[in-house]
Amino acid sequence: MKRELAAELVRKSLHVLIALSPVFSSIDHTGTLILIASGTLVYVCFELLRYNGTKIPVISFLTDFASRSRDKGRFVLGPVTLGAGAFLSLAVFPPTAAAVAVYTLALGDSVSSIVGRFFGRIRPAFLCGKSVEGSLACFTVVFLCSWPASGSLVTAVVVAAAATIAEALPLKDWDNIVIPLVAGCACLAAEALQPQIHLM
Numbered sequence: 001m002k003r004e005l006a007a008e009l010v011r012k013s014l015h016v017l018i019a020l021s022p023v024f025s026s027i028d029h030t031g032t033l034i035l036i037a038s039g040t041l042v043y044v045c046f047e048l049l050r051y052n053g054t055k056i057p058v059i060s061f062l063t064d065f066a067s068r069s070r071d072k073g074r075f076v077l078g079p080v081t082l083g084a085g086a087f088l089s090l091a092v093f094p095p096t097a098a099a100v101a102v103y104t105l106a107l108g109d110s111v112s113s114i115v116g117r118f119f120g121r122i123r124p125a126f127l128c129g130k131s132v133e134g135s136l137a138c139f140t141v142v143f144l145c146s147w148p149a150s151g152s153l154v155t156a157v158v159v160a161a162a163a164t165i166a167e168a169l170p171l172k173d174w175d176n177i178v179i180p181l182v183a184g185c186a187c188l189a190a191e192a193l194q195p196q197i198h199l200m
Helices: 002-027 029-051 059-066 078-092 095-119 132-150 153-168 172-199
Strands: none
Touching: 002 029, 002 078, 002 095, 029 059, 029 078, 078 095, 078 172, 095 132, 095 153, 095 172, 132 153, 132 172, 153 172
8 A cells, every 4th residue: 555655745746737838838838848849759659668677767766656557568558648738838828828727737636636545535436436435635735725716706616616526537548649639628618608697
């Protein structure tokens, strides 16, 4: 259990680091996209070497240590989809929605995974193996990140609800792409609908 917790913390620390990308993007948007794409490409090269038996100091050890049991003996895809999720969020969405999307990926998904894996007890069938505790953690963290980022309570609730639903789906590593894109779209939709609600 201790090793599993340590591996999960190492794995999710990479998620948390990606939360810095909206800050870097506000300074140099193109440079940030290049940095994320380059980092992802370098990882792919190193992981291909590791997968084929060539160990890269530090990086191969961290990949082995942090990989899930389902990844043993396979190419570890998680960091690739993490980079893709952050890249797409920053490339596709305007700044506010991009920040909300990345924070959802970096913090909401990370906290929900840790809470669900180690403290989750209630696992109804409709959550596809996920726990109520993890889903509540996802909603709470995404809400707390989205509210200050968007400046709107309504937007924060909509994004948190959408992200929690997406996080509950059995997407495995592909959640790193789906969750931020869902969060970004939910942010844009909530922002677009609010003026109409006020007019009504």
